[in-house]
Amino acid sequence: MDxxxxxxxxxxxxxxxxxxxxxxxxxxxxxxxxxxxxxDGIGNYWGIYKGRSxxxxxLTELIKDYAVTSHHLSNENIQxxxxxxxxxxxxxxxxxxxxxxxxxxxWGRWIDSFVRVDGEWFIAEREVIGIDLIFPGVKKRDSVKxxxxxxxxx
Amino acid sequence: MDxxxxxxxxxxxxxxxxxxxxxxxxxxxxxxxxxxxxxDGIGNYWGIYKGRSxxxxxLTELIKDYAVTSHHLSNENIQxxxxxxxxxxxxxxxxxxxxxxxxxxxWGRWIDSFVRVDGEWFIAEREVIGIDLIFPGVKKRDSVKxxxxxxxxx
Amino acid sequence: MDxxxxxxxxxxxxxxxxxxxxxxxxxxxxxxxxxxxxxDGIGNYWGIYKGRSxxxxxLTELIKDYAVTSHHLSNENIQxxxxxxxxxxxxxxxxxxxxxxxxxxxWGRWIDSFVRVDGEWFIAEREVIGIDLIFPGVKKRDSVKxxxxxxxxx
Numbered sequence: 512m513d514x515x516x517x518x519x520x521x522x523x524x525x526x527x528x529x530x531x532x533x534x535x536x537x538x539x540x541x542x543x544x545x546x547x548x549x550x551d552g553i554g555n556y557w558g559i560y561k562g563r564s565x566x567x568x569x570l571t572e573l574i575k576d577y578a579v580t581s582h583h584l585s586n587e588n589i590q591x592x593x594x595x596x597x598x599x600x601x602x603x604x605x606x607x608x609x610x611x612x613x614x615x616x617x618w619g620r621w622i623d624s625f626v627r628v629d630g631e632w633f634i635a636e637r638e639v640i641g642i643d644l645i646f647p648g649v650k651k652r653d654s655v656k657x658x659x660x661x662x663x664x665x
Numbered sequence: 666m667d668x669x670x671x672x673x674x675x676x677x678x679x680x681x682x683x684x685x686x687x688x689x690x691x692x693x694x695x696x697x698x699x700x701x702x703x704x705d706g707i708g709n710y711w712g713i714y715k716g717r718s719x720x721x722x723x724l725t726e727l728i729k730d731y732a733v734t735s736h737h738l739s740n741e742n743i744q745x746x747x748x749x750x751x752x753x754x755x756x757x758x759x760x761x762x763x764x765x766x767x768x769x770x771x772w773g774r775w776i777d778s779f780v781r782v783d784g785e786w787f788i789a790e791r792e793v794i795g796i797d798l799i800f801p802g803v804k805k806r807d808s809v810k811x812x813x814x815x816x817x818x819x
Numbered sequence: 820m821d822x823x824x825x826x827x828x829x830x831x832x833x834x835x836x837x838x839x840x841x842x843x844x845x846x847x848x849x850x851x852x853x854x855x856x857x858x859d860g861i862g863n864y865w866g867i868y869k870g871r872s873x874x875x876x877x878l879t880e881l882i883k884d885y886a887v888t889s890h891h892l893s894n895e896n897i898q899x900x901x902x903x904x905x906x907x908x909x910x911x912x913x914x915x916x917x918x919x920x921x922x923x924x925x926w927g928r929w930i931d932s933f934v935r936v937d938g939e940w941f942i943a944e945r946e947v948i949g950i951d952l953i954f955p956g957v958k959k960r961d962s963v964k965x966x967x968x969x970x971x972x973x
Contacts, residue, residue: 612807
């Protein structure tokens with residue numbers, strides 16, 4: 512197959528991994544989300560988690576306080592390199608808190624690397640960066656760190 | 666043409682139907698949105714509406730209270746099967762209410778099937794699911810149903 | 820190369836220009852964002868700005884009051900015409916205001932034309948339209964103009 516066509520298929524397949532991951536999180540299925548990682552994949556979720564089972568446990572913890580989550584992806588800039596790839600993508604996530612019933616909003620980045628194993632793409636490593644939040648009742652934010660990756664301070 | 670190339674073109678064309686539908690809704694053009702459906706298409710908008718004219722009438726009703734709508738699509742997972750396709754996509758929709766002048770926010774899913782007629786893709790059936798909302802002045806939400814499709818209760 | 824493959828590559832490349840522009844704005848890099856324009860590009864940001872240096876100066880002014888911005892793109896409808904292209908895309912942008920520490924939300928449209936120069940795509944002209952906003956402490960909006968492009972008044 513034409514190299515350009517293969518690359519277009521790879522871009523599509525990698526984006527679909529991101530979409531499946533979001534689908535699994537929003538379906539309250541941390542194991543399904545963790546299955547988007549390679550077996551030796553690494554999740555950097557405010558701490559390093561190695562392998563699908565550690566990642567699933569961490570995701571379980573991260574979503575336990577929410578009755579609803581909705582992870583809306585955009586701005587993916589996937590860079591292919593044969594059987595590997597890197598990407599940054601934007602995520603806006605809506606959350607409904609179980610305790611208070613109030614909404615929480617999150618704006619973040621996924622800094623990813625991907626790997627192709629037996630013809631299928633998996634997340635090799637994902638670092639999650641939250642660049643801003645709105646918590647119920649909190650009008651102001653004390654810190655604006657971390658920044659968008661590569662933010663230029665002036 | 667190469668089968669893979671045809672599939673990439675189909676994925677693109679189907680996504681453009683979704684985008685045109687959103688454009689038409691946001692342009693206050695329910696007839697234009699309904700024209701994205703096949704002639705015998707079915708819209709499941711909290712009730713079943715059959716054919717473009719029923720769908721246009723239903724959409725007219727659904728958007729009549731809003732001075733502004735803005736439907737932001739993402740996370741489309743289109744699955745091709747020849748001249749048919751299925752998809753789930755995420756939608757966040759901003760609304761400005763005519764009466765109060767206040768904003769309303771909506772997070773939903775489009776559960777779609779598509780059909781190719783004379784070389785052009787149309788929506789065969791669309792079910793719209795709203796998984797959460799923020800109405801002005803409403804801090805809490807009594808029910809979190811319906812859920813994200815396939816949500817795992819624990 | 821197959822014409823259809825070239826067009827799919829062009830669609831991808833043009834979307835990546837939009838994504839890089841958003842990345843550069845969110846990284847507080849107006850010069851980097853302006854470099855997404857052709858040398859004689861035109862930015863219509865509530866006024867006409869010609870060439871990268873005028874555009875960078877205008878962008879600097881537009882983002883100076885925000886500690887954080889996050890521009891989430893979607894709904895791009897890119898139309899190719901050889902070495903030129905046009906597009907409308909949706910943008911939701913989160914902002915954190917420096918002075919008050921409060922959030923500001925923006926829903927807009929990018930009305931773009933693109934040009935290919937030496938094999939690389941650039942923005943030839945961009946008109947930015949904000950169709951709605953939420954400012955802290957402002958519950959209602961006095962005007963709903965400008966409208967979504969092509970909005971049908973009834």
